[in-house]
Amino acid sequence: MANLSEFELIDQYFGGQIASYGVNLGIGDDCALLTVPQGRQLAVSIDTLIGGSHFPKNADPELIAERALRVSISDLAAMGADPMWMTLAITLPSAESQWLAGFSRGLFRSAEEFNISLVGGDTTRGPLAVTLQVHGSVEPEKAMLRSEARVGDIVFVTGTVGDGAAALAVIKKELEVGKSAFSYFMSRYYTPKIQIRPMRALADVSRCAIDISDGLLADLGHICNASGVGAVIEAERLPLSDPLRKLTDSETALNWALAGGDDYQVCFTVSPNKIARLEELQEQHQIECTAIGEIVRGKDCVCLSEGRVVVPERTGYKHF
């Protein structure tokens, strides 16, 4: 399929999608034309995944697409925004139809789950890379910002932490696991569960959130920096999954939970006077979240275990 031109490629694998809300003009012109719902702000986030770095080059293209979209959608979730549209810039060493068919299948399956439509893109030849920009909308006063943590707020995290780093070790075959654990970690890595509706509900009680991509301590550190506060969390309160506890010793598990990254859970803060309302929302929307600490004066973001500061080995994934 070396002669498949860019235009045929786009038509064949990425065209023909049903236009969704607010799409005045989709794929196939110089620009896509979009209408943001009246009175709402546009929320945008762009992310690149590099083959051989953010996923194995020989990974299943369906899973690459699912991971790429979920990693991006996670930023909308952490903002409390509704997904609307995406654009895709994909770079491929060659236009292999089987690879493309798998990729588009994975992309559109996830797109349907999150109710987001592909409105434009660019295909180029080169080393494997996937760049997605996601566009969402949010009510002006409902966006959850890194800068809105206040001293006294309780720090929460959704789901469990540490599974992203554990999954990477499993996928890289640094650890031996049974079939069911392998399948658990594969799905944590490639198809992390992004909770769009629960996060929108949380915007009623939280003004401050971030998604955990760099590692819990690093990402909570971004909140502290942006808000001019400090934070203290407790190792014993961190929600760890059973597969993680079974996979490794408690020290490694704690390290991954604090500094592993790639969890795509959300860390958020809630003022003490809104905890009762949060509990109502948790029940109403089946929100899984755990209180892990508190926002304090200062600028340090620390984790205590039995009163002593835990210093994880690796604080967040650094690209350079």
Place this chain on the structure above:
Amino acid sequence: MANLSEFELIDQYFGGQIASYGVNLGIGDDCALLTVPQGRQLAVSIDTLIGGSHFPKNADPELIAERALRVSISDLAAMGADPMWMTLAITLPSAESQWLAGFSRGLFRSAEEFNISLVGGDTTRGPLAVTLQVHGSVEPEKAMLRSEARVGDIVFVTGTVGDGAAALAVIKKELEVGKSAFSYFMSRYYTPKIQIRPMRALADVSRCAIDISDGLLADLGHICNASGVGAVIEAERLPLSDPLRKLTDSETALNWALAGGDDYQVCFTVSPNKIARLEELQEQHQIECTAIGEIVRGKDCVCLSEGRVVVPERTGYKHF
């Protein structure tokens, strides 16, 4: 500077920009938050330039940035949209401060010219590539679409064509040129002049436009496909620059003009009853454009020279 983290890198080279119109939240959170002017549509376009393919890997980073932004802005111009915001996903083999300083200088210089602000991005380590998404706004009835050419419309092109391909030959040193010609073609390649205001004015008389990135015949062909029409243009009417005429024989020049690509001029169509108004606009806004042919029934897009069909050697740049 191998230890420069992503966060320091973003702060140092891409932060600190003055927030411009409609930016509620810029760089530094999970998403940027933006307000599209009331009653206008959002126009978005994403483009990737690969090092070693779309520009030489050792090219001046200032020029890489200028070209990347202009190539993207060209899509907004062809739509008649006002530039507003951009996001940047940049992949680098290593974080070299000198390279980054040059790139950001070029990016912000062009950004100032087009009144567009950087609102978000992602930096990754890998083979050199630059992906830019530009966001503009346009009045709903003013966007110029590929699908709006009508039989009888006159076909126009802005500026001159063929310089993009000539410039590539010059840069690749396939042709020897003097100092002033070299400088002309370098600027045509790296800093093509994108005419935002003239194109917005043209939206008064044109409903159909496309930017010339793949080559005049290929891009006019996209118009024909999308509009369900054919087009006939005349070789003798194509606007060629003096440096191009001096650089090569007339056959090569014609070939580059028709099929060379990378011109970033705009091809647009105007109904005959609006030609008088177009001429007024041309004078008022100093719009350089040339009538080169006509939209006809059918679906073929051809160029005639003295009554015979010209078949260029290469019809548009194909990425795969």
